[in-house]
Amino acid sequence: MRNLLPVLTIVTAILVIWYAAAVALNAQWVRDQATRAGHELSLPALVEATWSQDKPKLPAPHQVAVEIWQTTGAMVLAGRGFSKRSLFYHSWITFSSTALGFLLGTALGVALAIGIVYNRTMDMSVMPWVIASQTIPILAIAPMIIVVLNAVGISGLLPKAMISMYLSFFPVVVGMVKGLRSPATMQLDQMRTWNASPAQTFWKLRLPSSMPYLFTSLKIGMAASVVGAIVGELPTGAVAGLGARLLAGSYYGQTIQIWSALIMAATLAAVLVGLIGLVQRMTLRRMGMA
Template sequence: MRQSFFPVLTVVAVIVALWYAACVPMNGQWARDQAQRAGVELSFGELVADTLSQQRPRLPAPHQVAVELWNSTIVEEATGRRGLWNTGSLSNRSLIYHGWITLSATLLGFAIGTGLGIVLAIGIVHNRAMDQSVMPWAIASQTIPILAIAPMIIVVMNAIGITGLIPKAIISAYLSFFPVVVGMVKGLRAPDGMQLDLLKTYNATRAETFAKLRWPSSMPYLFASLKVGIAAAIVGAIVAELPTGAVAGLGARLLSGSYYGQTIQIWSALFAAAILAASLVALIGLAQRITLGRMGMDR
């Protein structure tokens, strides 16, 4: 813990320092223009102070993003709870509210993508025809930019009367199934020839070989692919909210921030998405440690 904490803390400190340093040239021109219009000349200290406290900066300072995160979560959530008590509705300005909307689509899409990926991987490993046909198509599907296909999926789903959570979940599943397919195919093929031959000498069936050898051997690969898949699912859910003009979700916060030039709001929504993704990856990592530990594997 000590060996990993200080290097990480050092890297974070360097990033924050560089971030603060970048705010001065990025936001300095606006400060100079305002001072020139007012007929005053800014000293370097005044220039730095102004670039770190603008309401709509090109690059928000770290403390501005932190304050916005605090106000959009703790403060707004407390306001929302009072509103729930008084009016029966939560605050739609809370990042917790918007994060939950995005998380719902993410989890549903991740479940669909994971299930589809595992089924396809099993078929690819056990059927040569699927290996030759499905796997190339799975690879080719990821060459299509998600920004191009997301509006098409939304329009088609809306045309058949399916709106809300399902279209966003489908886009999340589209991004998350591929890492699971690739990881599980690699994992199910991980046992070497001697292990497979040993089970053949015991007259094991395909199902028994799968249950006793291939499936346990694939667990490390499965959890590694799940970590990639859950992060991709969040990206898919946020991207799916952009072409719909959604009024709720982290994608909606990004849209509203871009419409009104609220760069601090945009950055706070981005950090909220990153925190959400990191939390989900950490939960999968915890499940990995518990599962592999009980199976007697290296964690």
């Protein structure tokens, strides 16, 4: 209960600020409507009207909650949990590209990190390019990736996964390099004393020492992968995925739909990061590090 109280306090504060902001941002339209109709609005009536608009500038939390329920729970109860109007269906589409991009990014990041740690030429040449790659805005490079891959006949899941990979490999590279270099000089000297080969040093010392760093990087990489998958859906004109829901909502001014997709994306990222955290605890406990 003591751990739950701070979380509930923060959530309550966010809801209060959100409701207040909804009143402030939506009030002008309500006042204009009342003026045209020649009505006087009391404060309770004003507040109620700002929390019940069809296309508000900022929807109230309960409006977003109702939209999420209607596109998730209600559809599941109706037997249409994965219909094209369901957020579960769109979340699955986004998850597919997220998972593939995350796996590709993790594999690339680990491979680059091993090369950087064991090869001085790669350390001096590749690492600066890895860092420089993250200075390019993803919104600028995403359409280029889509166009190039489409030109060679590659479309569908892979282009979106490539964008996820682009965002997720960087934290894995940085974290894994730090982790592989974390063993102390005395530990490395001891491995040399035992006449351990570089491969034995890697498997018995460097890799186990890098696990806490790797899992921390994987959590960041997973969150970045979700962002990459959503961004990858925007320039493709996708009709499915959370990015497509955001795009459709912006076209038709459906702010409630936009916010419900945003909340679902945040929930998806939180669940995936939580799963990595669970694997982390199990792995480190098995290795005697927790």
